Amino acid sequence: MPDAPRTDLLDRAARQLPQLVRWRRDLHAHPETGVDNPRTQQAVLQALEGLDLELTRGRTCSSVTATLRGGRPGPTVLLRADTDALPMAEDTGLEFASENPGAAHACGHDVHTAMLLGAATLLATDLREEVAGTVKFVFQPGEEGCGGAERMLEDGLLDEPVDAAFALHVNPNLPSGVIATKPGPFFASCDEFEITLTGRGGHASMPHTCNDPVPALLALGTSLLTTVSRNFDPADPVLVGLGSVTAGTTSSVTPESGCLKGTLRAYTSASRAQAWARITRLAESTAEGHGLTCRITHRYGCAPTVNTPEEAHRILHLAAELLGPERSVELASPVMAAEDFGYVLERAPGALVLLGACPPGTPPGEAAPCHSNRMTLDEQAMITGTALHLAIALTPHHPTP
DSSP, X not given: OOSSOOTHHHHHXXXXXXXXXXXXXXXXXXOOBXXXXXHHHHHHHHXXXXXXXXXXXXXXXXXXXXXXXXXXXXXXXXXXXXXXBBSSOOOOOOTTOOOSTTXXXXXXXXXXXXXXXXXXXXXXXXSGGGOEEEEEEEEEOOTTTSOHHHHHHHTTTTSSOOSXXXXXXXXXXXXXXXXXXXXXXXXXXXXXXXXXXXXXXXXXXXXXXXXXXXXXXXXXHHHHHHTTGGGSOTTSOEEXXXXXXXXXXXXXXEOSEEEEEEEEEESSHXXXXXXXXXXXXXXXXXXXXXXXXXXXXXXXXXXXXXXXXHHHHHHHHHHHHHHOGGGEEEOSSOEEEEOTHHHHHTTSOEEEEEEEXXXXXXXXGGSOOTTOTTOOOOTTHHHHHHHHHHXXXXXXXXXXX
């Protein structure tokens, strides 16, 4: 087998596009959230039925792992797709839009699943004898902050060591068919917090008889969005985001309490810990200055996603040979989004890669991003993603020392 990916991989993936589209649209219309995606799991199992693959279902989540033993000895490579949707409404107007109220594939996991099903099918049927070693196709639920990767690891995902692990994530704000990644820190950690300030409620016409938490709540929100980030080196940034600010029920009542909910994102463990300490001090000092009580709760979420430099460069090299150098992009900066694939990369060398999927006729900078209720994707990009999965599985891999 040649050292470089063959040009026929794109052709094979292109011929499979109608099936990829059918899989993707079926999943898109029937999204499931969290770690229990039973319909999606059955759809994956049905698509893999009859292929010579070892199928394993998760014990603590609705995952599927399909293992292909190649025709010759070699390394073990893991390819992951996430299967869950987001708990939100969809407003795309697509004919195959979500039929499940309050759930939507607004992050492209339906596309990820379809591409990996396509690669598994082609490798198990047409290309098995060219696979040197083992390929593990991992279909993981619960990526959207629900602990899916951790559950799969608890279920034994890496009990059989792998030599390299890879995952693709679509991005509507990159030109369609472009592959982009970077070595080292790539995606941030993501932790959630909730801060409740409590005072004394009463009639809005008599503020002197109350202890209104709203001014303190607003002041704290501004401080969190500005002063926290300014205490960190721009080369090792942190980001605080507020997703919910709530207080009161009507215009003429001074509320007793108010609440801020948000996220903290960082690229290193040290900055993550320092930022938590800073948030805690700000909340407590703001409450004390206004004569309020303060309750802080936080939940540690995804670990940072750190690409192994050798594997990130390997993917960029493969993409350049497969697609042309203009479609293989090494990013200069990491991304503040979070991905629980970081837990896998803590235990195995590998890389997370972005796949551009900007919808036709829309400038990438103007496309609705992931997690938008109006996010749409170019389904033609699935040809590129499927072909890259094939290239990773078929190109000789030398494990990182």
